Amino acid sequence: MSPDAKPTDFSATRIHETVQQILTAGVLPAIVQAGHPVLRQLAAPYDGQLSDAELGQLIDLMRSVMHKAPGVGLAAPQLGIPLQLAVLEDQFEVDPEVAAVRGREPLPFFAMLNPAYAALGGSSVAFYEGCLSVNGLQAAVVRPEAVRLDFTAPDGSVQQREFSGWQARIVQHETDHVHGILYLDRAELRSISSNAEYSARWAQPDISRARQELGFLPGG
Template sequence: MGFDSRATPAEIVRIGHPALRHGTRMVAQELFGTPALDELIDVMRATLAGKGVGLAAPQIAVPLRVFVIEDSEDRMSHLSPEQRSERYRSPYPFEAIVNPTWHATSARTAIEQEGCLSIPGFRADVPRYWAIEVDGYRPDGERKRWSLEGWPARIFQHEIDHLDGWLLTDRMLPRTLASTEPHGVGAPSGLLGRLGLSEP
């Protein structure tokens, strides 16, 4: 399957849209290797480009068990070598995963901040299993098994959650949801002082 760079990106649906909660169905055998499935993946790739590291079909309102992943050098350029090593994060080439199932291969968990293209402008601390094994298929129908650790395992868990109707807000640690946008100035200048309160 070659990437059609002419594919038009889709609109990503946001939290509150029913497509994010209704779950998905398995991709039928007869869809593997077809132009229709290739088109879906091309659209998902074009939609993901430059925006994030993963996208699941329900995020463009398609109720199928498909997600795509790509983690480029550019997306991790803000991390120090130590941070990259701690998270086990390195570039991950574009890949489409169909009909995945997974299980943890270690009891170890890690907490990291996650964002979501369907919840723009926010991040939260989310615990995930450090190591997992995933069984699924390539778009051409070839069966594949992925053994993943660290950041790639986190991305896979996040995207498979989407396929099951879960969002990071369901998994996050309480009280950790935070805006990535400027927070605003709050009370008018001097008001806190006049109320006998200190500035934050």
């Protein structure tokens, strides 16, 4: 949780009403962008604000929004819903060299409620990240290379899983969202690049060239 993130003031009823409005709109909702207060709040822990059917419908909708974007994760606050729920999936085809350097392997779809993570081991790695709620930018973020994730599955079972490489990065990014944290909070500010500049200059498998030329993480 961010020390600056205040708990949402949405009641369970208001959360339910917000979800119903989105589910019955008949169109995929827009992704909330940075500057919206919901992205800076500690989302409400899930404790039955929705029926099982509504939760399933919301998860399906979030998966559709994530695919359309396209992205590898989406948290409920990114749809204006201050609820500790996120969906994750990475099935993109990636250049083998990039995948090897970044430890990127396919991540089968799953949804997580009330997630929390802890670093495993002392190894950290830095790579460029983007965010569907921060259009047009990329930045390098140092994150633990492996994490243990504690969460509740949609069926109510309490689960614990371990992730490493790019999967661990996705897990951390989406968990941060429900705690009011954007990846820019953890980013190396000198690394921030527009999507166009990133694609033109820094889209190598690692960040070594960007680090040297932009002057961040000196000595890394």
